[in-house]
Amino acid sequence: MIWSVVQDFCPGGNMQDKKHYLASLFFNWFIRINIHTQVQDNLGGYFITWRKRINQLPFDKIFFGYGEYFFRLLHYAQKNKLSIVEIPACYTVRKVGSSKSNFIKMLFTYTSAALKLKTNLESKINSYYCLQFKDL
Secondary structure (H helix, E strand, C coil), X not given: CCEEEEEXXXXXXXXXXXXXXXXXXXXXXXXXXXXXXXXXXXXXXXXXXXXXXXXXXXXXXXXXCCCCHHHHHHHHHHHCCCCEEEEECEECCCCCCCCXXXXXXXXXXXXXXXXXXXXXXXXXXXXXXXXXXXXX
């Protein structure tokens, strides 16, 4: 096993807050469609790996911002053909306190990051095909 990723959408995982669950589910679909990850939960944030494996990845293209680093990490791990194993997690509703996260701001930040990653992917694909046609 090279990567272990803690997930709430894989079999055995769940989230008690149904509004949060549905919002997260829909946004994960958006991410999977746009950046083509094969992972169920692109927002989880928890992972375990060997140092030599993570050192293969472009840190400067992944680790910046807030939580959106995680779907960039998954994208580059998948692109580098690293195996990803999803481990179920169960998230309960907070008993004390409240989240400090601004979910509206995160929605815009994460959407922007996903679309930027998608744009970079599409430009690389288009460049590749342009080079192929020039060779004909």
